[in-house]
Amino acid sequence: MNEFLRRLKERKLVQWSLAYVAAAFALLQGIDIIAQRFGWPEQTMRLVIIALSVGFFVTLVLAWYHGERGAQRVIGTELLILALLLALGGGFLWRFASASRGSAEKAVIPTPPTPPLLVASPVPGLAIAEKSIAVLPFDNLNDDKNAAYFADGIQDEILTKLAGIADLKVISRTSTAKYKSKPEDLRTVSQQLGVATVLEGSVQKSGEQVRVNVQLIDARVDSHLWAKSYDRDIKDVFAVESEVAQEIADSLQAKLSPAEASKVASAPTKDTAAYDLFLKGEFEYRLASTSLRPEEFDQAAGWYEQAIARDPNFAIAMAHLVICRLNWHWFVENLTDTQLSEIKAMAERAISLAPDAADPRVALGLYYYFGYREYQPALAAFARALQLQPNDALAIEYSGYIHRRLGEWHVCLAELTKPFELDPRNADVAGNLGQTYALMRQWTEAERVSRKALDIDPHDVIGMRALLGTFIGSAGDVANAVETLKSFPRDEKIITSSISGTVASVTGERAYMFVLARDFNAAIKVWEMPATNEIDERKRFAGRATVRFIAGDLAAAKREAEKAVTVLENRVRERPHELISLRQLSWIYLALGRNVDAIQMSRQLSDLLPPERDALLGAATLAGLAEIEARTGATADAVEILRRLLSVPAGESVSIARLKIDPVWDPIRKDPSFQQLLTMKEHVGP
Numbered sequence: 179m180n181e182f183l184r185r186l187k188e189r190k191l192v193q194w195s196l197a198y199v200a201a202a203f204a205l206l207q208g209i210d211i212i213a214q215r216f217g218w219p220e221q222t223m224r225l226v227i228i229a230l231s232v233g234f235f236v237t238l239v240l241a242w243y244h245g246e247r248g249a250q251r252v253i254g255t256e257l258l259i260l261a262l263l264l265a266l267g268g269g270f271l272w273r274f275a276s277a278s279r280g281s282a283e284k285a286v287i288p289t290p291p292t293p294p295l296l297v298a299s300p301v302p303g304l305a306i307a308e309k310s311i312a313v314l315p316f317d318n319l320n321d322d323k324n325a326a327y328f329a330d331g332i333q334d335e336i337l338t339k340l341a342g343i344a345d346l347k348v349i350s351r352t353s354t355a356k357y358k359s360k361p362e363d364l365r366t367v368s369q370q371l372g373v374a375t376v377l378e379g380s381v382q383k384s385g386e387q388v389r390v391n392v393q394l395i396d397a398r399v400d401s402h403l404w405a406k407s408y409d410r411d412i413k414d415v416f417a418v419e420s421e422v423a424q425e426i427a428d429s430l431q432a433k434l435s436p437a438e439a440s441k442v443a444s445a446p447t448k449d450t451a452a453y454d455l456f457l458k459g460e461f462e463y464r465l466a467s468t469s470l471r472p473e474e475f476d477q478a479a480g481w482y483e484q485a486i487a488r489d490p491n492f493a494i495a496m497a498h499l500v501i502c503r504l505n506w507h508w509f510v511e512n513l514t515d516t517q518l519s520e521i522k523a524m525a526e527r528a529i530s531l532a533p534d535a536a537d538p539r540v541a542l543g544l545y546y547y548f549g550y551r552e553y554q555p556a557l558a559a560f561a562r563a564l565q566l567q568p569n570d571a572l573a574i575e576y577s578g579y580i581h582r583r584l585g586e587w588h589v590c591l592a593e594l595t596k597p598f599e600l601d602p603r604n605a606d607v608a609g610n611l612g613q614t615y616a617l618m619r620q621w622t623e624a625e626r627v628s629r630k631a632l633d634i635d636p637h638d639v640i641g642m643r644a645l646l647g648t649f650i651g652s653a654g655d656v657a658n659a660v661e662t663l664k665s666f667p668r669d670e671k672i673i674t675s676s677i678s679g680t681v682a683s684v685t686g687e688r689a690y691m692f693v694l695a696r697d698f699n700a701a702i703k704v705w706e707m708p709a710t711n712e713i714d715e716r717k718r719f720a721g722r723a724t725v726r727f728i729a730g731d732l733a734a735a736k737r738e739a740e741k742a743v744t745v746l747e748n749r750v751r752e753r754p755h756e757l758i759s760l761r762q763l764s765w766i767y768l769a770l771g772r773n774v775d776a777i778q779m780s781r782q783l784s785d786l787l788p789p790e791r792d793a794l795l796g797a798a799t800l801a802g803l804a805e806i807e808a809r810t811g812a813t814a815d816a817v818e819i820l821r822r823l824l825s826v827p828a829g830e831s832v833s834i835a836r837l838k839i840d841p842v843w844d845p846i847r848k849d850p851s852f853q854q855l856l857t858m859k860e861h862v863g864p
Contacts, residue, residue: 198233306398309430310347310373312354313337314361317380319389329381330464331457332390332419335446336377339423341569342441342536345432349373350571353603355464356634368397371602375403377426386412392422394429403429415453416445437534447495452488455481456495463502470639470674472713475506493532500525500541508548508676511713512756518549536567543576551792553580571601582614585793587827587864590614605631609640616644617794619829619862621652636665643672643687647830654835656695663691671704673717678757678783679798680831681728681805681842684765685721694839698729716745720762727769728841739769757783757799764806773810780806789826797823801831808846817851824860834860 313336318329334351341348349371360378361367367376379392393405406425408418423442427434434442447453459481466474482499486492500521507513513521522545528538543559546552557580560573567573578593594611597604612628615621625648631641642662649659666672671686682690685701692701705722709715719742726735746763753759760783767776780803789796800819807816823832834856837843846852 202233306368306372306374307347308374309345309432310349311340311375311377311426311430312349312367312371312373312397313340313351313377314354314357314367314379316378317360319380319382320384325383327457327461328383328454330461331453332381332415333379334460335416335419336379336422336426339419339442340426342567343427343432343434343438344568345434346427346430346569347373348569348600350569350597350601350604352571352606353601356603364395364397364400372599374398375430377422383412388412388415388418390415390418390422394426413450415450420445441534447485447489447492449489449492452485452492452495455485455488456492456498459485459495459498459502463498466502467505468637470509472506472510472711475502475510478502479506491531493528493535494537496524496528496531497535497537497541500528501537501544504541504544504548509674511675511758512753514753518545521545521549534566536563536570536573539563539566540570540573540576543573547576547580551583553584556580569600571597571604574600575604575607579610582617583792583794585789585827587614587618603634605635605638606640608634609638609642609644612641612644612648613830616647616651617797617830618827618864619651619833619860621648621829624648625652637667637670639670639672639674642666646672646687646691650691650694650836650839651829651833652835654839656691656839659691660695663688669707671717671721673721675756675758677795677798678761679795680802681724681765683758683798683802684724684762686717689721689725693725693728693841696841698725698731701725701729716742716749716759716762720746720766723769724765727765732769735769736771739766742766743770755786757787757795760786761799761802764802768806768809776806777810777812793827794830797826797828798831801828805842808843811845813846813849813851816846817849817855820852820855821858824855824858826861827864829860834858 313333316329316333318326320328337348337351337354340346341350353371357367364376368374374396376395376397377392378395379390381391382389388410390408390410391405392408394403395401396403404425406422408421410418420443427442447456459478462474462478462481466478479499479502482495482502485495486499489495503513503517503521507518522542525538525542525545528535528541532538539559539562543556543563546556546559557577560577560580563570563573574593575597578590578596581587581593582590591611591614594607594614597607601607608627608631612624612626612631615624615627624644628641628645628648631638632645635641645662646659649655649662666688670688672688673683673686677683685693686704689701689704692698692704702722702725705718705725709718719738723735723738723742726732726738729735742762743766746759746766749756749759750763760779764776764779764783767773767779784796784799784803787796787799789800801823804816804819804823807813807819820832820837824834837852837856843852
């Protein structure tokens, strides 16, 4: 044994081994950098590692047989062989890199890879993070079911505190809201949400007393980890929320920074009455964000305003009021510049009061995005929100929508798949992703993801709109679209003010499916119920007049238009940048025979929002201009726009299959230039 060790020492095998390992490590680092730069497959690195492993033993053999008292002797033949091996290996790698680079340059990628997070549950066999949790809806144990808002609020506040811990994966409330408080099959919940643990709870409020019961469960094996009850005075409810969040973090062995620990222990307000009003606002806002009904947005805003009146320093209530009002602006009707200025001031005040809170940053980002389409400051605000709260799915989601409007399609797809990790049951995100694939005319993916949205929420407007558009855009399958509509609430016209491009934004998608089927009576019936507010009244007048005009019933269209023209002209004077009103008025002018005014109004809309400013809606406004031009004899201009749109991601508005069946193009259908469009190869992909 001693002799063996002596010979090892003489031949310096240990030194050579260490030298070889150091050199191999340096070589691997260099190759890794080059591989990333040229996009080499992982197989390359595997081959290099294998070669270096074999080389290690070769080095040991050479050192053993040619080392004598530390003097290394390698004959010329061996050096030549080693040099040839290195040359051959280097040539092979150079050849492989060239081939990879060349194929990358020549490759045409018709469709990007399918995002991996578009399924309701993780990939089978995928490891679930130990430090992951879903806070399920809390049971309201009060006899008064109107007190459900309070249980929802307690759940939401605990979830928000946990979401501020970077070391935890916390599922968004949007996804957990789809479940009952105590689901029977927790293993399925674990798989669908991709979490190891769930928190169940209940709340009972009696006068100035509150009882909160919680239990933490390992959902993978349906095993209780701990349970606890808190009986406190109502003014101590914030302490209960903090204690629960801290105990969960401790149980999951999450590491909290000092700032995160401070946030967990903090309270949004010291005024419990203001907090109660805030929770009522949260409850109403969740209803409004689903229904998009003006009255529910108003009710939510009213509760927030009362909470702020009680506590003028209630920063989170301010942020949520800003978000509520901006959603009204985007989905219901535009606010004035003065109102938007007041909203910005409130968001900035919320930030000054709570500089380390994420919600005020999201509110400010939404002001820049929804208010004025100022994308870069919006992205900066959302990025800061994510620094403050890494589990903020909303900030990630809105970043994806902005990149879509910038026409950065690959970035958009990547961003819109991220929220599914934290919010896997969010139908709106799935619906928007389906819409994105439809824009790129990737119809198979568009249908798959849109159906997923409707599987999550059968009443999701965005998902249904994307699915209907896919049926029409891919194959002109009107029958399937009309049949699918039967499963959707009959009073849902599928129309929002944020979509103001083509004629379908005036009639609503439901009515326009019947227009595509040339069942104009059914389209009119969609709008037969009297309006209950001024907003719906404008939509009703414009929708009915437009359907009758396309149907060729010009006398009836004129009668309907005469009811709407003064109202809409006044509206446009008040809000000259309100896109939906400009689009409605352009069709009202057509119905009145005022073709020059219709063209002028439609061009004004396109100038306000060109594709360069908004790749999504800008393309739709161009398609809307082409529709007006087709109806006023400007055939060459209409065809030129359509040719342009067929060469970019604009499948939601224009596709070959849709052009073939849409009645809006009937006046130019027999024109040779339009017929030539139908022989084009439309753009597919980003």
